[in-house]
Amino acid sequence: MSIRDLIPWGQNNGNQAPSVFRDGERDPFLSLHREVNRLFDDAFRSFGSSLPSLSGFASFGGGWPSVEISDGEKEIKVTAEVPGLEEKDIEVLLNDGVLSLKGEKRSETEDKDKQFSERYYGRFERRIPVGYEVKEDEIEARFKNGVLTVTLPKTEKAQSQVKRIAIKS
Known part of the structure; x- marks a missing residue:
């Protein structure tokens, strides 16, 4: 086995265009795992905005x-x-x-077919x-x-x- 076999985007044998999705990304459990991670990231991102600050206006962080x-x-x-x-x-x-x-x-x-959204x-x-x-x-x-x-x-x-x-x- 060569190191090239370990790289997922290098396994298309040159005959076809590289796939946008890796094989494991169509797995519903992996999709659920990513969605839960995104929800936690969104929830905890707001904690940075509630911390006290020394200046009057700088008490907000990376919120939306x-x-x-x-x-x-x-x-x-x-x-x-x-x-x-x-x-x-x-x-x-x-x-x-x-x-x-x-x-x-x-x-x-x-859209129920939506696989990815930022x-x-x-x-x-x-x-x-x-x-x-x-x-x-x-x-x-x-x-x-x-x-x-x-x-x-x-x-x-x-x-x-x-x-x-x-x-x-």
């Missing part, structure tokens, strides 16, 4: 949806990418200084600590082309609390 936060002088802007969703699928809440983005992404089809489906919730007093009656949320943008205007008190510190050499 991906967010981008900008902290300007007069407002905080949170942008979340939520492709495949509509505005009716998303709920935006502000409670005790924490902005929550909640929703659910459903599969478009019930797409995310299911409920999601992202919690983002704001860290400033905001004008709650002026908060604005816009949704366009799968991107949710939430603008949180800071109060005058929050704007005046920022102090510039001179750097000495």
Whole structure:
């Protein structure tokens, strides 16, 4: 036996194109095993987002949806990418200084023959600590082309609390 016989993608004898699937991948138990592993990976991925952090905004990890936060002088802007969703699928809440983005992404089809998918489906919730007093009656949320943008205007008190510190050499 040569070392080439041990490599699964080298066993096609040159007569046919290499198969996308190895022989064991059509096994239903292997498929179930992979699906259970994926479910555990998805569940434990969210634990990184709930660990406390030293900075005000960095308490979220690799959760979904991906967010981008900008902290300007007069407002905080949170942008979340939520492709495949509509505005009716998303709920935006502000409670005790924490902005929550909640929703659910459903599969478009019930394809029983689907063997592999890396797409995310299911409920999601992202919690983002704001860290400033905001004008709650002026908060604005816009949704366009799968991107949710939430603008949180800071109060005058929050704007005046920022102090510039001179750097000495």
